[in-house]
Amino acid sequence: MSIEKYLTVSALTKYLKRKFDADPYLGRVYLTGEISNFRVRPNAHQYFSLKDERAKISAIMFRSSFEKIKFKPEEGMKVLVVGRISLYEATGNYQIYVEKMEPDGVGALYQAYEQLKKKLAAEGLFSAPKRELPIFPKKIAVITSRSGAVIKDIMTTVRRRYPIVQLVLFPALVQGESAAADIVEKIHCVERSNSFDTLIIGRGGGSIEDLWPFNEEIVARAIYDCKIPVISSVGHETDTTIADLVADVRAATPTAAAELAVPVLGDEILKINQLKMRLYQAFKAELKIKTQQLVKLQGSYVFQQPERLYEGYLQKLDYFDKRARQAMQAIYTENELKLQHMLSRLREVAPIESVRLNKKNIEYLQQRIRNAGLTYLERKEQRVQAAMVSLDMLSPLKIMSRGYSYVSQDKHVIKSVKRLKTTQQIEIHFADGTAAAEIKKIKEDQSND
Amino acid sequence: MTDKPTFEENLTELEEIVQNLEKGDIPLEKSLEKFQRGMELSKELQFKLENAEKTLTRVMDQNGNEEKFERDEDNEK
Amino acid sequence: MTDKPTFEENLTELEEIVQNLEKGDIPLEKSLEKFQRGMELSKELQFKLENAEKTLTRVMDQNGNEEKFERDEDNEK
Amino acid sequence: MTDKPTFEENLTELEEIVQNLEKGDIPLEKSLEKFQRGMELSKELQFKLENAEKTLTRVMDQNGNEEKFERDEDNEK
Amino acid sequence: MTDKPTFEENLTELEEIVQNLEKGDIPLEKSLEKFQRGMELSKELQFKLENAEKTLTRVMDQNGNEEKFERDEDNEK
Amino acid sequence: MTDKPTFEENLTELEEIVQNLEKGDIPLEKSLEKFQRGMELSKELQFKLENAEKTLTRVMDQNGNEEKFERDEDNEK
Amino acid sequence: MTDKPTFEENLTELEEIVQNLEKGDIPLEKSLEKFQRGMELSKELQFKLENAEKTLTRVMDQNGNEEKFERDEDNEK
Numbered sequence: 074m075s076i077e078k079y080l081t082v083s084a085l086t087k088y089l090k091r092k093f094d095a096d097p098y099l100g101r102v103y104l105t106g107e108i109s110n111f112r113v114r115p116n117a118h119q120y121f122s123l124k125d126e127r128a129k130i131s132a133i134m135f136r137s138s139f140e141k142i143k144f145k146p147e148e149g150m151k152v153l154v155v156g157r158i159s160l161y162e163a164t165g166n167y168q169i170y171v172e173k174m175e176p177d178g179v180g181a182l183y184q185a186y187e188q189l190k191k192k193l194a195a196e197g198l199f200s201a202p203k204r205e206l207p208i209f210p211k212k213i214a215v216i217t218s219r220s221g222a223v224i225k226d227i228m229t230t231v232r233r234r235y236p237i238v239q240l241v242l243f244p245a246l247v248q249g250e251s252a253a254a255d256i257v258e259k260i261h262c263v264e265r266s267n268s269f270d271t272l273i274i275g276r277g278g279g280s281i282e283d284l285w286p287f288n289e290e291i292v293a294r295a296i297y298d299c300k301i302p303v304i305s306s307v308g309h310e311t312d313t314t315i316a317d318l319v320a321d322v323r324a325a326t327p328t329a330a331a332e333l334a335v336p337v338l339g340d341e342i343l344k345i346n347q348l349k350m351r352l353y354q355a356f357k358a359e360l361k362i363k364t365q366q367l368v369k370l371q372g373s374y375v376f377q378q379p380e381r382l383y384e385g386y387l388q389k390l391d392y393f394d395k396r397a398r399q400a401m402q403a404i405y406t407e408n409e410l411k412l413q414h415m416l417s418r419l420r421e422v423a424p425i426e427s428v429r430l431n432k433k434n435i436e437y438l439q440q441r442i443r444n445a446g447l448t449y450l451e452r453k454e455q456r457v458q459a460a461m462v463s464l465d466m467l468s469p470l471k472i473m474s475r476g477y478s479y480v481s482q483d484k485h486v487i488k489s490v491k492r493l494k495t496t497q498q499i500e501i502h503f504a505d506g507t508a509a510a511e512i513k514k515i516k517e518d519q520s521n522d
Numbered sequence: 523m524t525d526k527p528t529f530e531e532n533l534t535e536l537e538e539i540v541q542n543l544e545k546g547d548i549p550l551e552k553s554l555e556k557f558q559r560g561m562e563l564s565k566e567l568q569f570k571l572e573n574a575e576k577t578l579t580r581v582m583d584q585n586g587n588e589e590k591f592e593r594d595e596d597n598e599k
Numbered sequence: 600m601t602d603k604p605t606f607e608e609n610l611t612e613l614e615e616i617v618q619n620l621e622k623g624d625i626p627l628e629k630s631l632e633k634f635q636r637g638m639e640l641s642k643e644l645q646f647k648l649e650n651a652e653k654t655l656t657r658v659m660d661q662n663g664n665e666e667k668f669e670r671d672e673d674n675e676k
Numbered sequence: 677m678t679d680k681p682t683f684e685e686n687l688t689e690l691e692e693i694v695q696n697l698e699k700g701d702i703p704l705e706k707s708l709e710k711f712q713r714g715m716e717l718s719k720e721l722q723f724k725l726e727n728a729e730k731t732l733t734r735v736m737d738q739n740g741n742e743e744k745f746e747r748d749e750d751n752e753k
Numbered sequence: 754m755t756d757k758p759t760f761e762e763n764l765t766e767l768e769e770i771v772q773n774l775e776k777g778d779i780p781l782e783k784s785l786e787k788f789q790r791g792m793e794l795s796k797e798l799q800f801k802l803e804n805a806e807k808t809l810t811r812v813m814d815q816n817g818n819e820e821k822f823e824r825d826e827d828n829e830k
Numbered sequence: 831m832t833d834k835p836t837f838e839e840n841l842t843e844l845e846e847i848v849q850n851l852e853k854g855d856i857p858l859e860k861s862l863e864k865f866q867r868g869m870e871l872s873k874e875l876q877f878k879l880e881n882a883e884k885t886l887t888r889v890m891d892q893n894g895n896e897e898k899f900e901r902d903e904d905n906e907k
Numbered sequence: 908m909t910d911k912p913t914f915e916e917n918l919t920e921l922e923e924i925v926q927n928l929e930k931g932d933i934p935l936e937k938s939l940e941k942f943q944r945g946m947e948l949s950k951e952l953q954f955k956l957e958n959a960e961k962t963l964t965r966v967m968d969q970n971g972n973e974e975k976f977e978r979d980e981d982n983e984k
Contacts, residue, residue, distance in 0.1 A: 237574035349564040355543035356557040400697035422774035445851030464945040467928035550606035627683040704760035858914040
């Protein structure tokens with residue numbers, strides 16, 4: 074066969090697309106079905122499926138059309154849609170491009186779900202305090218299908234985050250009639266083993282029918298009664314099962330469940346390291362502050378220059394000492410000056426002049442008294458001399474010297490012969506002496522008588 | 523075994539110690555003790571985390587025995 | 600042990616002594632006593648701080664990683 | 677010890693003596709006595725100050741370690 | 754010792770004697786007596802002053818430092 | 831001592847004696863007595879004065895030292 | 908002694924004798940007596956005068972020392 078006989082995928086797909094687009098029936102189709110695989114994508118085109126008991130068709134509703142609908146489409150909801158059928162070349166899928174959508178009554182399962190939800194909510198199962206997940210679980214039980222993607226996602230995540238935890242899979246039926254009982258059995262089994270920190274119950278996405286076991290009451294109550302914290306991850310994020318509501322934590326995906334169940338080992342080691350560093354830094358900072366405080370105190374001049382504690386006293390003492398000496402010196406000098414002054418005044422009033430004057434005076438008086446004595450005596454002498462000269466002049470002996478003499482007897486002058494007798498001894502006095510004589514004869518002179 | 527503080531309790535104690543020291547209003551002697559205690563704790567905690575063995579996922583069989591889970595072993599290859 | 604004054608009490612006492620001495624209005628004999636007491640206190644405080652510092656260094660040396668970490672931090676400054 | 681006059685009391689006495697001497701209205705003999713007393717006091721005070729200095733030096737020498745410690749810290753700056 | 758006249762009393766007596774002598778109206782003998790008394794007094798006063806000076810010098814010499822100190826201070830002027 | 835005539839009284843007596851002798855109207859015996867008395871008096875007075883002079887001179891000489899002392903002090907100034 | 912006539916009384920008597928003798932109207936015997944009396948008196952007076960002179964000289968001589976002293980003093984002037 075030549076190569077020209079082979080079509081390209083694009084060419085074939087283009088051809089098929091034209092068949093769809095050109096078909097008059099497929100241009101506008103009125104379709105009834107149940108919404109499936111629906112998760113609301115905010116502000117975007119919506120992708121979902123429409124199905125009935127035997128068939129399923131992919132559907133897309135552009136944003137502009139989706140914004141026009143007046144109800145909130147939900148998974149499992151029966152709807153009436155108007156749209157066209159076309160083929161999306163990139164995937165080769167045909168799908169209905171929904172232009173209008175209306176609800177077509179409510180599904181039976183959905184109703185049952187709503188009823189149970191109300192009942193359990195009234196019992197307080199949902200609002201009851203949730204058990205806290207251990208941060209560092211040692212052993213985690215996982216109840217899910219042995220072959221599904223759930224256990225794989227969990228294993229991958231746990232290995233990545235926290236490979237030291239022991240994961241134990243409790244294989245369970247997660248779909249079908251006996252699934253609920255099996256799940257309950259496994260929950261009890263986990264509890265009985267009494268060695269698990271955390272329980273993850275998971276199932277991949279599916280229709281409401283697929284997820285139904287997780288909406289059954291026995292499962293809800295088993296989860297609620299479970300003493301181990303339970304993480305529930307059933308279906309997609311939009312599929313909220315009763316199990317999700319009653320579990321302690323709900324995870325949107327199995328990966329999220331694993332992330333909730335275990336910490337990141339490296340992060341934790343880092344955290345501990347950080348705590349250690351903080352501890353070290355805090356203590357180091359405290360030591361630094363205390364050291365600074367101490368160093369500051371030690372740096373006080375009191376310790377650096379302790380001599381300043383008494384230097385003031387030294388100066389004061391020197392000052393007083395000096396002043397005392399100066400004051401004493403001043404007292405001494407003042408008294409000495411006073412004394413010298415007094416002494417010089419005393420010397421000035423020494424009575425030496427008076428003494429000398431008096432001495433002269435006395436000498437003069439002595440001279441005078443000597444002179445007076447001599448003069449006095451002289452005068453007396455003169456008088457005596459004068460009298461003696463006069464007496465000498467008047468001496469009767471002087472007359473006798475002219476030849477006169479007189480006679481005396483017994484010192485009596487004899488003036489008359491009559492008084493004489495012969496042989497009488499007499500004395501004859503001459504001027505120049507005396508002579509002794511004896512009377513021989515007496516001759517009296519008459520005439521003279 | 524039950525009396526021994528858990529990893530979490532030890533971690534909590536360590537965190538409290540760190541916060542106490544960071545507040546800084548405890549006497550030096552006390553904070554030295556706390557520092558030493560904190561260091562011991564952190565060592566112990568770190569040791570536990572770093573030295574724990576990596577595990578393989580097991581599966582619980584019908585009889586309540588844990589067995590190797592073949593899918594995990596596959597992943598490791 | 601409880602009766603022994605803490606580092607902070609000793610530090611406060613030392614601080615009071617320093618302030619007193621710096622004010623300088625205490626008798627010489629008293630100030631000498633205070634000076635001696637102050638020196639004792641400062642010695643004791645220093646001893647305690649040095650011990651604490653030794654503990655710090657020793658504990659850190661016991662796992663070299665943090666030391667490296669510290670040095671790295673210092674270098675970054 | 678308590679009966680012995682303090683340094684300050686002695687210093688005050690010396691100061692009073694100095695002031696008395698400076699006023700100068702005391703008899704010579706009395707002022708000599710006072711001067712001698714003052715000189716005794718000043719000698720005693722000086723002796724005490726020298727003792728204080730010795731005590732301080734001794735106490736400082738005993739603390740040689742701290743000086744080193746401080747220098748080390750300075751080097752780090 | 755108390756009965757002995759003080760330096761100031763002696764000085765006062767000397768001054769009175771000097772004033773009396775300066776007035777000059779006293780008999781020679783009296784003035785001689787007074788003068789001699791004055792001389793005695795002045796001798797005694799001088800003796801006392803010399804003693805005071807000796808004491809002063811001796812006391813100052815007993816602590817040579819201050820002497821040096823003073824001299825140094827004088828040189829600085 | 832108080833009954834003893836003073837220097838001045840003796841001097842007055844001597845002067846009267848001299849005047850009496852100079853007038854010369856007293857009997858010889860009397861004048862001799864007076865002369866003797868006068869001579870005695872003058873001798874006594876002279877003796878006293880000479881003694882006084884000696885004393886004064888001596889005393890003044892004794893102050894020679896002090897004069898020197900004073901001069902020394904002047905030199906120091 | 909009091910009855911004994913004084914030098915002056917004797918002198919007066921001698922002078923009276925001289926005057927009587929000068930009148931010349933007295934008998935020889937009388938005049939002789941008087942003359943003799945006069946001679947006696949004059950002798951006595953002369954004796955007394957001589958004595959007085961001796962006394963004077965003696966008293967003066969006793970002061971010879973002083974004279975010398977005085978002369979010495981004069982020389983000194």
